[in-house]
Amino acid sequence: MSPDCVEVISTCRGRANGGLGICVKTGCCCGSAMSQRERMTVLQLIPAMDSGGAEVCVLEQSRALVCAGHRVLVGSAGGRLESHLRVAGAETVRLHCGMKSLQWFRSILQLRRLLLSERVDVVDVHSRLPAWCLWFVLRLMPARQRPLFVHTVHGLNSLGYYSRIMLRATRVVAVSECVREHLRVMAGGQQTAGVVVIYRGVDSQRFSRRWPQSDGWRAEYLREHPEAIGRFLLLLPGRLSRGKGHVDLIRLLADLRASGVEVQALCPGNTSGREHYVSELQSLAAALRVSDCLVFPGLREDLESIYAGVDVVLSLSRSPESFSLTTAEALATGVPVVGYDHGGAGELLRRIFSCGLVRPGDRGELFERVRRVLGGLLVPGPFPAELELSEMQRKTLELYEKIVSDRRRPGESG
Numbered sequence: 001m002s003p004d005c006v007e008v009i010s011t012c013r014g015r016a017n018g019g020l021g022i023c024v025k026t027g028c029c030c031g032s033a034m035s036q037r038e039r040m041t042v043l044q045l046i047p048a049m050d051s052g053g054a055e056v057c058v059l060e061q062s063r064a065l066v067c068a069g070h071r072v073l074v075g076s077a078g079g080r081l082e083s084h085l086r087v088a089g090a091e092t093v094r095l096h097c098g099m100k101s102l103q104w105f106r107s108i109l110q111l112r113r114l115l116l117s118e119r120v121d122v123v124d125v126h127s128r129l130p131a132w133c134l135w136f137v138l139r140l141m142p143a144r145q146r147p148l149f150v151h152t153v154h155g156l157n158s159l160g161y162y163s164r165i166m167l168r169a170t171r172v173v174a175v176s177e178c179v180r181e182h183l184r185v186m187a188g189g190q191q192t193a194g195v196v197v198i199y200r201g202v203d204s205q206r207f208s209r210r211w212p213q214s215d216g217w218r219a220e221y222l223r224e225h226p227e228a229i230g231r232f233l234l235l236l237p238g239r240l241s242r243g244k245g246h247v248d249l250i251r252l253l254a255d256l257r258a259s260g261v262e263v264q265a266l267c268p269g270n271t272s273g274r275e276h277y278v279s280e281l282q283s284l285a286a287a288l289r290v291s292d293c294l295v296f297p298g299l300r301e302d303l304e305s306i307y308a309g310v311d312v313v314l315s316l317s318r319s320p321e322s323f324s325l326t327t328a329e330a331l332a333t334g335v336p337v338v339g340y341d342h343g344g345a346g347e348l349l350r351r352i353f354s355c356g357l358v359r360p361g362d363r364g365e366l367f368e369r370v371r372r373v374l375g376g377l378l379v380p381g382p383f384p385a386e387l388e389l390s391e392m393q394r395k396t397l398e399l400y401e402k403i404v405s406d407r408r409r410p411g412e413s414g
Helices: 003-011 053-067 082-088 102-118 128-139 161-168 177-186 217-224 246-258 275-287 303-309 325-333 343-352 363-375 389-408
Strands: 041-045 071-076 091-094 122-125 148-153 171-174 195-197 232-235 263-266 312-315 337-340
Touching: 041 053, 041 102, 041 128, 053 071, 053 082, 053 389, 071 082, 071 102, 082 091, 102 128, 122 128, 122 389, 128 148, 128 161, 148 161, 148 389, 161 177, 171 177, 171 389, 177 195, 177 343, 217 303, 232 303, 246 263, 246 275, 246 363, 303 325, 312 325, 312 363, 325 337, 325 343, 337 343, 337 363
Parallel strands: 041 071, 041 122, 071 091, 122 148, 148 171, 171 195, 232 263, 232 312, 312 337
Antiparallel strands: none
């Protein structure tokens, strides 16, 4: 158990009658000391722990497991988030089971040795290639020594044979309803009884409802960018990559300017290695005479403050995404979101802010929706408790504990 959780264990709303609580200091699920029989060893497999939604999910789940008294191993090729895992009390293991190289075959034997030596109870896989590695390993192990296989599905993957490995898990965790429906289609329209929806969680302590906020970040931004004074501020969060809707944003800026609405749009994200793409976007903005409306502030770690200080957040990915964490974070902060009605973003907007929905790629409707939101007092509805980080952690822990308990119970299996 991590030092932080040891210090606050007596102040946590603990596991009365087996229930979970939230650690006051760390914000994760935790519980009282458990017997050796109840304690689980959980291995999470992911290609790397560098950055991304799946990687952050692994970190958040690891914190909750450690705080609940379980042992956590994370197998990956490494990355900058490994140090955060170790601080949380998880053990990192170097495995290259997510790499398409000869090392992948070596990882099969490494993973088998790890599962046997550490007596792993549950393996939660967060990507397809590691899932195939685990599948081959399980075939090489005695049945009684095989760990339970959980697959957390973070994306709307292709429907071919390669992706069907996800459906072979003991339990499949879909991060949204649209992912569950995608898995049902992958299964040929059959009911997928082993699939459970556990939404990606938003940290409600960090992304609390505090929009609109004219001081703080917004005031500082206007001091640094006086040309933005008197303009509405738009935000398109996410990676600076093709398909995220930056071209649609620039066309929107041109349409708003033509109608007399002055705005400035921020596109935060890491520009390193993406200079050519950013240059293309700046050229398009210049051609449409909106260069002064487009800002690339670089990678930002204060999105919660930016959400609270802008007027509208946009979600314009051309292809549907499985959840859209930035949309959820913005809605939790209370800022209006206008986005395309597909995938996870559409699912969230239909539930919390339906007047922000736009038919994918419809330039006219996008313009009308944004103009309406900027001109009114439209605000998102209440943020559902089941979308909070603590709920994701609680449900994940309950799932692991139930399937392990069912296996350990005489005469029953997981």
